[in-house]
Amino acid sequence: MxxxxxxxxxxxxxxxxxxxxxxxxxxxxxxxxxxxxxxxxxxxxxxxxxxxxxxxxxxxxxxxxxxxxxxxxxxxxxxxxxxxxxxxxxxxxxxxxxxxxxxxxxxxxxxxxxxxxxFINGQNLLAELKQQGTFNAEKIWEVLLDLLNILKTVHQHKVIHRDIKPENIIRRSTDGKLVLIDFGISKQLTMTVITNPVTRIGSPGYAPLEQIQDGKAYPASDLYSVGATCFHLLSGIHPWIMWEQQGYGWVSSWREHLQQPQSSELEKILDKLLQKDYQQRYQSAEEALQDFSSLLPSLSPVHSTQAVGVNQSSSSFPATLPHQPQTGTSPAPVKPKVSLQNASRQNTNWRTRFLVGAAISIVGTQIYGYFRYGLFPTNPISVITSKDSDVFLQKTLTGNSDEVLSVAISPDGNTLVSGDRGYTIKLWNLATGEQIRTLTGHSFLVNSVAISPDGNTLASVVWPNSSIELWNLPTGEQIHTIKGHSNVVRSVAFSPDGNTLASGSVDGSIKLWNLATGEQIRTLKGHSDEVKSVAFSPDGNTLASGSFDNTIKLWNLATGEQIRTLTGHSNDVKSVAISPDGKTLASGSYDNTIKLWNLATGELIRTLTGHSNEVNSVAISPDGKTLVSGSWDKTIKLWNLATGELIHTLTGHSTPVSSLAFSPDGKTLASGSFDNTIKIWRLK
The missing domain is CATH 3.30.200.20 (Phosphorylase Kinase; domain 1)
Structure with missing residues (x-):
């Protein structure tokens, strides 16, 4: 080959x-x-x-x-x-x-x-998490010790990694040692800090505040990423999910997301690694290692679990390679040996003392987050496949390398667009499921994608950038970058006439842009928290915005004035959609409900309950008869928009459903999920 x-x-x-x-x-x-x-x-x-x-x-x-x-x-x-x-x-x-x-x-x-x-023959820690479940205390101590010793060397060479996460840590199959990879965004230290306010580099959820917000990176920034990595491995919950819901507030309440408490020694270490203010963290890996020696008791040795498989770089890799022996024939791994000093990593007595202390103080593993995140199912997954049904699964698209965050279908119904956490936008032939091309100009995860009514322009926004990228959809060429928001852009939508683009941001504002010139028309202000979703009414006169301040606001687009505020949700509003006749507004929320509103009067029509977890996405069919909702409970629900009756529940995704899109004829539904797939459903 x-x-x-x-x-x-x-x-x-x-x-x-x-x-x-x-x-x-x-x-x-x-x-x-x-x-x-x-x-x-x-x-x-x-x-x-x-x-x-x-x-x-x-x-x-x-x-x-x-x-x-x-x-x-x-x-x-x-x-x-x-x-x-x-x-x-x-x-x-x-x-x-x-x-x-x-x-x-x-x-x-x-x-x-x-x-x-x-080439490192082994498996990265994210793959190990998905295969074996959440890490117990013993394995977390091992990860901490290996990473801190590696970072001690890295920082001594005046380098900051800036992208430490489970995907960039491989457990080598020959000896079980952890290997740190992907220095593609590392920086050489100038004195003690790198400062570039324009460059915000790192993986969402794992990168600390100073790195994302100000473009600054310290040795303590890498140590925050170590703490976030350990939290993910302990709980099974991606730190990005925590950030989505709480911002950096989650670092003070991370214990609440573990099913069982940890030892006070481990909690103390993680608390200091996860401080929001970098000055309150350990300032060096050596300082953290010294804290280990004072916290942990002297006991006898234990053995760790060895993962099998093959992975290189941050993407998944098949377990068996060409000309490669099956992993089952590999020799038993040699236990990695670590210590406080790099020069004496062969000192196993110190490792012996802390590992058993941790093992004795903690019994069991933390599985709450793992079940929530859907990395293994509690029950067999059922999928509607019969073509005699009103709705059936037509195909599953598996080309995305990471969690699918957004999907959109072109006005001619020929092209599906997906944006994922792997920094790419993919274009698919909706009829055949074949991949047309990949747009790779992004360096961060793709929050939202939208297609203009004429099908010629694709708009995309990327976390944590404050800009919007415009692409020529037929050719895949990047056309223009729109800048103006002071913080991350979370959502975009085109007006029905295709002349205006609306964008909602973490800064709490909505901006309207002239699509032809890229110039800003006006800024709509009123939300007290980030704007997660925006939607135009069919006549182009009204804009709806859903926010993490638990409200929906309606705006007069001609004047920029706020028409009214809709209140009733008890948690963040994640998604809004307006029916084709312009009469009904649907909103999906983290309070597990969908609410239907009279767009003209602002009155609440009804509340739809049935999801057992947060509602990520809502969409309304082109004929205005069907509402669909996708949830953290891994299901898609179809509702009769007029009556609120539940029609179908679609199960098949193994993790939360992030986004939904109807084809123009209303016969096809696309669903994106954190399981890295897009499912194409056929509706009769």
Whole structure:
């Protein structure tokens, strides 16, 4: 097998002996006549990552990172080039540490840059979490010790990683040690801090306030990410979910999300790692390690659980590779040995003391969050598949590399667009389910996507950016970037005539934009918390906005004046939709309900109950007869809009349903989910 290196190719694998890609016609090459790409591991705005064979080392596996950015403007490209080169330099600098990937080569070929690094045979901690369940106290102590020792080395070299998360930590299958990967956004320290107010880099949920809000990164910033990682592994709840509901307030109440209490020693460590103010955290990994030695008792050794499988970089990877023995035949792992000093990591006595102390003080594992997040089912999943039913599952699209956050269908009904947490927008042929192309100009998760009424323009917003990207939908080219909000943009919607774009933001405002010029028309202010959703009435005269202040506001678009405020939800309003006749407004909330309102009078018509968890998304069919709702309870419910009667409950997603979209003819429903899939449902 050999892979096509054209970053725009949507089906890169080709049989051995092929000279030109069967999909796109690009010539197939072995880089430097040595590195043969054999499998794609993921992609982003700067290129793709491949598993490769090193022909000079008896086909030993390695990883190729390709730099082929599809970004507009010289400044953006130069910045991306600098980041890529920085990663190579960091790996060269840090690669002597056995728990950091080694740089093998860095070169330019055919106008693209390539970085070749060591392949780590193992499984990342997110995959381990999904397979084995939440981590117990013993495993958390192990993760903490390994990570803190690695970070001690990293910070001693004046480098801040800035993207520590379970996906970037691999448990090596040969010895069970943790290896830190992906230094693509790491920074060299200047004195003690990196400051760039324009650049906000890091993974949502794991990145601390100073990094996301101000673009500042300290050694203590990495330590916050370690704490957030441990919380995720303990609870099974992604820190992003906590941030969505509470902002950074969750760091003071993280204990409430564990089913069982932890030892006071572990709680003390995590509390200090998770301080909102970086000055209140540990200021160095060494300081945290010293705290360990004073907190933990002296006891005898225990053994850890060894994960199996293969993973490299932040994306999932198949458990079995070509020419690779099954993991079941691998030798038993050697227990990793760690200590307070990097120079004496072979000192097992200290590890012995703290591991059993933790094991004795904590019994059982924390499974509340794991059940909530849906990483394993409590009951068999039922799916409507019979074509004799009024609604049935037509197909499942599995090309997204991460949680699907938003979906939209083009006005002609031919194209489905999805945005995911893996920083990509994917375009699909709705009829066949085939992937048309991937838009990879983003560097963060895609919050919301919307398509203009003429089907020519796609708008997307990305957390934690305060800008809106416009794309030519037929060609996939990036057209324009709209800037003006002072904080993260959460939602976008096009007016029925296609002339105006509305955007709702964390700053509590809604902005209206002239789509032709990109200029701001006006700003609507009135919400006291972030605006999560916006929707235009069919006549284009009214805008509805749903907010985390528990209210919906209606606005006169001609004057910008607030018409009225709808109150009644007891929690955040996550989604709003207006019926095609302009008479009914539907709102979905974190209070587990959907409310139907008379748009003209603002009166509450009825409240729909039936979901057992928060409602993420609502949509109304083009004929105005059916309301659909998607929830954290992993179900989709279909309701009779006129009567409020529940028609169907669709089950099939294994994690929360994030977004819903109807086709223009109302016969197809698309649902996006945190299980990385999109399901296409056919309605009769």
């Amino acid at each position: 050999i892979c096509c290196l054209n970053p725009a190719c949507h089906n890169p694998p080709n049989p051995d002996g092929t000279m030109f890609c069967c999909n796109c016609g690009t010539g197939l090459v072995v880089l430097r006549n040595r590195y043969r790409p054999i499998k794609t591991l993921g992609g982003g705005g700067f290129g793709k990552t491949y598993l490769a064979e090193d022909l000079d080392k008896l086909n030993e596996y390695c990883v190729i990172k390709q730099f082929a950015p599809r970004v507009q403007g010289t400044a953006a490209k130069n910045k991306a080039t600098k980041l890529f080169e920085q990663e190579a330099r960091r790996l060269q600098q840090l690669g002597e540490d056995p728990q950091i990937t080694t740089l093998l080569a860095y070169f330019e070929e055919e106008n693209n840059l390539y970085l070749v690094q060591q």
